[in-house]
Amino acid sequence: MKIARLSMQQGYRYAIYDPDADDYIVLADDPLFAREVKPTGQRVAKADAELVAPMLPRTKVFGFGGTYSQGATAADLSTFLKPSTSVTGPEDPIMVPQWAPGLVHEAEIAVVIAHPLKDATAAQARKAILGYTVIDDLTVTGVGPAQAKYWDSSLPLGPVIETDFDYQQARITSRVNGNLVTDVQAADLAFSPEELVAIASQHTSLLPGDIVLTGTGTANGEVTHQDVVEVTVEGIGTIRNQIFAPHLAPQAN
Structure with a gap:
């Protein structure tokens, strides 16, 4: 559904x-x-x-890094939070803050939480998942890790929440101005989505409507002013957002 x-x-x-x-x-x-x-x-x-955006997180977005590193343990993962104000729609423009010296995009699957969770097992986490959606975790380069993630409209999300989704069959791609940048198989995740939700619940309480990001599986793709970024997850859909960052536009000679 x-x-x-x-x-x-x-x-x-x-x-x-x-x-x-x-x-x-x-x-x-x-x-x-x-x-x-x-x-x-x-x-x-x-x-x-x-x-x-098919879901506005009630309290937070919980993100991971290093989730495609085979052999990694939970202790090896990096984590971060994004506020609910970072979420924007599947075709909304992305207004990059003036203080951003550079920008990359990260194509990912996200999990939408349906029930409260704290210190959950993977089996418990599975029962608390409403569904899955497509996100682009836009990240500012050249600044501290928190500042890189928390700005408004940095997380386009959508186009739908798919409740019947098998991540092991999903291909994740991104294109910038029509050119393929990301092409990974979600099956290469070192942790299942429910395992990541369980790990997130050990860091902080998860509430209905919260969103857990599963991480990116490829090198981040640089984007700049007026670029159009498309992220597709097979079985869910495509989000398409244009970047607006005039201060990052190439200067004419």
């Missing part, structure tokens, strides 16, 4: 994508908290749907 969040005349509404009709079925409530998913009867054609 693909869960989307739409911008509509009456505000933001959750919806489920219907592949047979190629449209979205609008839901009455937030599926994260509703006891059962109830459609309103309203449908929105895919071509007319304005998708926004």
Whole structure:
């Protein structure tokens, strides 16, 4: 099931994508908290749907580094937090802060948490996962690790949350201005998504709506002013965002 969040005349509404009709079925409530998913009867054609970030983290985004290093242990992983204000939509422009000396993109799978977790096992974490989505963890270079990650709109996310997803069958790609930059298999992760969620829960309590990033499996790709970055995860979809950073634009001679 693909869960989307739409911008509509009456505000933001959750919806489920219907592949047979190629449209979205609008839901009455937030599926994260509703006891059962109830459609309103309203449908929105895919071509007319304005998708926004399918989930706004209620408290935080928890990220990892080093997750594709084979033989790594939990102690080898680097970790970081991003605020909820870092999340932006699957086609929103990325406004890079003036203080950023450079920028790279990181194509990843993210996990959306459905239930509270603390010091969980991987089996417990599996039961607490709502689904999976596509993210681009945009990171400023040349500054400290916290400053590199926490700026507004640094985490485009979407286009949907896929509840029925097998990461071991997924290919992750990124393109900058149409040119292939990232091409990895999620099966090469040294830790399963549920193992990463469990590890995250040992660092901090995870709450419904929190997002856990699974890390990048390739060298980070540099991006600059007006570049268009596309990140695709097979089985979920594609996000496409244009970078706006006039201060990083190449200077004419």
